[in-house]
Amino acid sequence: MERIPSGVYSTRQLIDAYGRKRFNELIATGNARQLRRGWYLIGSPPGDIVDAVRRGGVLSCVSALRRLGVWVPGEKNHLHVRGNNWAVRNLRGPFCKRFGRPEPEYAVMDDVETALQYAARCLNDTDFIVVCDSILNKRLMTLEQMQYQFRNAPKRTLALLDRCDERADSGPETVIRLFLTSLNVKFDLQVTIDGVGCVDILIGDWLIIELDGWEFHGDKEHFESDRRRDVDAHALGFTPLRFTYKQTMHTTDVTTAKIHEAIRAGVHLRPSHPVQSSPLTRGTA
Ligand SMILES: [Zn+2]
DSSP, rough: OOOOSSSEHHHHHHHHHHHHHHHHHHHTTTTTTEEEETTESSSSSOHHHHHHHHHHEEOOOHHHHTTTOOOOOOOOOOOOEOOHHHHHHHHHOOOOOSSSSSOOSSSSBOOOOHHHHHHHHOHHHHHHHHHHHHHHHTTOOOOOHHHHTTTSHHHEEEEEEOOOOOTTHHHHHHHHHHHHHHHHEEEEEEEEEEEEEEEEETTTTTEEEOOOOOOOOHHHHHHHHHHHHHHHHHTTOOOOEEEOHOOOHHHHHHHHHHHHHHHTTTTTTSOOOOOSSOOOEEEEE
């Protein structure tokens, strides 16, 4: 008999795919276990999806986006679940909300488009832009598709989309980019510098900001090459500032204050020591 892959299925899905007789057998033999009315578990699907369905909804919002490979800030353990119309009225949740009525449930986990609509109401402005940047960077949606998704959302949400940038491939880059935009200082992302390589952010002509994109950045090899890059950059007259994931995401104020201090001191405007000429090759890598 055909083996059914691990997963959470609705009664309808199981009957359509395998017939009523097999469905009854699955229940009788305990191979399909009821999670809640109309939904069954077979094998050992991911725990967050099981929890979401058990709670009366589907995995959505930030939790679904994380599972879909989007860079998502915040706590991994907090499960984001949305309920359908019935669940929102009758169950305790808590359920994530979107602008407008809840979507019907069509799968146990939302796609990027639907999950993003819910994330828009769960995340603060910066974190929402972080998530949108990552979706654009991974080409999971275009900006036009996002604008369409939020066509009925408050103007404020639409305005946040104007601040997105597909070049930022991690939360820390977005956070620092938004800070620099607020300062009105000249900067560029993903700049290639001869003799150094591609740096995350270049402020003015001489201040380099390098950011670890992930909480656990790296092995020894990375550590060594990062240091070598800093030495090379310094030799060419640049001032490199490097921040860990924790410094950017958990103590953002301290990190932005350090960058601000460097800008106020004019570090971005002149080389750190006399050099012949700027080796800068502008352009995206
Ligand atoms: Zn949520």
